[in-house]
Amino acid sequence: MSNDTQPIHPLRQRMIEDMTLRGLSPASQKTYVRAVRACCTHMNVRPGDITVDHARSFLLHLQSQGLGVGTINAHATALRFFLRFTLGCSSDVERVPVLREQRRLPVVLTREEVARIIAAAPGLKYRTALSITYGAGLRASETANLKVSDIDNKSMTLRIEQGKGRKDRKAKLSPHLIDVLRRWWQVARPQVWLFPSRSGVMCPISTRQLSRQFQHAVDAAEIRKDGRITLHTLRHSFATHLLEAGVDIRVIQVMLGHAKLETTSIYTHVSPKLLQDVASPFDSLPVIEPTD
The missing domain is CATH 1.10.150.130 (Tyrosine recombinase, N-terminal domain)
Structure with a gap:
């Protein structure tokens, strides 16, 4: 090689x-x-x-x-x-064996923690990159490889080209996220890549650089969790927050670009709010007086 x-x-x-x-x-x-x-x-x-x-x-x-x-x-x-x-x-x-991997529950941030991390990001470029990573539930590589032409202001959608599994998909952009992206464009005027690398405008930012700046933001925001916080944690948090808001898990599956519903269903195990909001069917039983 x-x-x-x-x-x-x-x-x-x-x-x-x-x-x-x-x-x-x-x-x-x-x-x-x-x-x-x-x-x-x-x-x-x-x-x-x-x-x-x-x-x-x-x-x-x-x-x-x-x-x-x-x-x-x-x-x-x-x-x-x-x-x-x-x-x-x-x-x-x-x-040549492939080991059986014990599936761990992902680390999830609260909404406040996400906001603190984004606010602590070093500069507008990385605040925008982290905002869209969370706001559209993107993988690190998907954020890094975004192009200016992927944003459709009229339909308020984002085209994610050749994501995992080589499948294109579209993500919905909120009005606030559109404003964040517009501010970045007005300041930086990116031509091809939405987040060009520091070495030149013809190359996108690397996932390593994006992850490094995310870790700086986590440290600056003083966020601590039992598990390891990575850039992918923003995607986990996006999915969990949607689930807590009552969005159908099959819709979340499409938004994340998961091929299998089983992959998306892991988020049902990491949300304490879902458990708190579930009422026992015992509470809905009709009241019938005992006969003895």
């Missing part, structure tokens, strides 16, 4: 073609390539010489480093893909 500045290796090109044919997003493709490169580096083998045993040894190494199940599984999935589709080792690839 050679650097992008050098002529692309034929095997890497084949892997990219395999991923493209199977509909993997550009972000997923980069992740897969990095995982294969990491395995090659650790095992000191060329990409074309990777075996199932190499992959298993590399995953054991990741486990010994104390990495999370999600990180290990991401590497395992990439290596399984490379072995099966690019190298054609489909008969033995099941020996």
Whole structure:
């Protein structure tokens, strides 16, 4: 797996073609390539010489480093893909295991905490970026890759291009969020990317930079939770707040771009307000006097 500045290796090109044919997003493709490169580096083998045993040894190494199940599984999935589709080792690839991941409930912020974080963001650019991340329930990569042309002021909608699963969707923009976006446009006059990178207007901001500024805002707002607060927490909070407001979970599924309702249903487990508002059916029983 050679650097992008050098002529692309034929095997890497084949892997990219395999991923493209199977509909993997550009972000997923980069992740897969990095995982294969990491395995090659650790095992000191060329990409074309990777075996199932190499992959298993590399995953054991990741486990010994104390990495999370999600990180290990991401590497395992990439290596399984490379072995099966690019190298054609489909008969033995099941020996590269994907661990069963215990599903954790997401951390959710209160509305006040969201407002404090946005207010603490360093500058109008990041206040706007965090506002739209929460206000439209976006993933970090979706916020980073927004274009000026994605905003439709007339219909008050936002086009989210090639989200997770390579599916476009539309998000509803509130009047207040439209005002926030308009202020940012009047000050910065972005041409292509809504949030251009610091290196130049022709590139979007990186998700790493966006996440870093979010963490600065969390620290400045002095928000503390039992679990880890990440930029994705804004999306979790958006979904939970909609659910608490009585929005149908199937509508929330569409707004988040989830393929399965099961993915969206996790938010029913993290909202204490939902539990408080549920009345026991016992309370609706008719009053009938006992006969004894």
